Amino acid sequence: NAGVMQNPRHLVRRRGQEARLRCSPMKGHSHVYWYRQLPEEGLKFMVYLQKENIIDESGMPKERFSAEFPKEGPSILRIQQVVRGDSAAYFCASSFRENTGELFFGEGSRLTVL
Amino acid sequence: AQTVTQSQPEMSVQEAETVTLSCTYDTSESDYYLFWYKQPPSRQMILVIRQEAYKQQNATENRFSVNFQKAAKSFSLKISDSQLGDAAMYFCAYRHLYGQNFVFGPGTRLSVLP
Numbered sequence A: 001n002a003g004v005m006q007n008p009r010h011l012v013r014r015r016g017q018e019a020r021l022r023c024s025p026m027k028g029h030s031h032v033y034w035y036r037q038l039p040e041e042g043l044k045f046m047v048y049l050q051k052e053n054i055i056d057e058s059g060m061p062k063e064r065f066s067a068e069f070p071k072e073g074p075s076i077l078r079i080q081q082v083v084r085g086d087s088a089a090y091f092c093a094s095s096f097r098e099n100t101g102e103l104f105f106g107e108g109s110r111l112t113v114l
Numbered sequence B: 001a002q003t004v005t006q007s008q009p010e011m012s013v014q015e016a017e018t019v020t021l022s023c024t025y026d027t028s029e030s031d032y033y034l035f036w037y038k039q040p041p042s043r044q045m046i047l048v049i050r051q052e053a054y055k056q057q058n059a060t061e062n063r064f065s066v067n068f069q070k071a072a073k074s075f076s077l078k079i080s081d082s083q084l085g086d087a088a089m090y091f092c093a094y095r096h097l098y099g100q101n102f103v104f105g106p107g108t109r110l111s112v113l114p
Helices: none
Strands: A005-007 A010-013 A018-026 A031-035 A043-050 A053-056 A065-068 A077-080 A087-094 A107-113 B002-006 B010-014 B019-023 B023-028 B032-039 B046-052 B064-068 B074-079 B088-097 B107-114
Touching: A005 A043, A005 A087, A010 A018, A010 A053, A018 A065, A018 A087, A031 A077, A043 A065, A043 A077, A053 A087, A077 A087, B002 B088, B010 B019, B019 B107, B023 B074, B032 B064, B046 B064
Parallel strands: A010 A107, B010 B107
Antiparallel strands: A005 A018, A018 A077, A031 A043, A031 A087, A043 A053, A065 A077, A087 A107, B002 B023, B019 B074, B032 B046, B032 B088, B064 B074, B088 B107
């Protein structure tokens, strides 16, 4: 039973390019969360999605960032026109139900913006 | 808004000794979950232990145990018989019982000395 799978593990982009990060939740999980971790800091909530719905995007910047979780396929976090401040580790987590109380994390995607 | 505080940015412990990591949180809710997550150098977030606020009994998982003081809003993690593999960042996290979002503390870096 594979865990939460994220790819790419490492992504390098130049300023102004687009970054796409993918997350496949654990089998049977329909709730996906994205978190951002800056160096030497804790995880900051970005967005919570269920299949085809964004439930809570209160932690996501209003501009340049978007997320989706289509009916088929992985969840995608998209960052347009990246800037150096977007350099961070982006973690995806999934849960079976909304209120199970536990999140299962992927290994993260490290974005470096040159 | 809920907040989680970890007042010890760094801690160290001798191998085989016991160490306690502190965590305090602020919430007006009465039903919630608390967690300790471990992030080793591989960066994957691993659940160490969880506590339901309605349970008075402190959670334990092998060498890991918590001291949950609900009135004081304190949730410390005790690691007994520390091992080199315990070296990692440890994050305390809060989640409201019916909430969707985890709130993480800034983390404590634990070093285990041989």
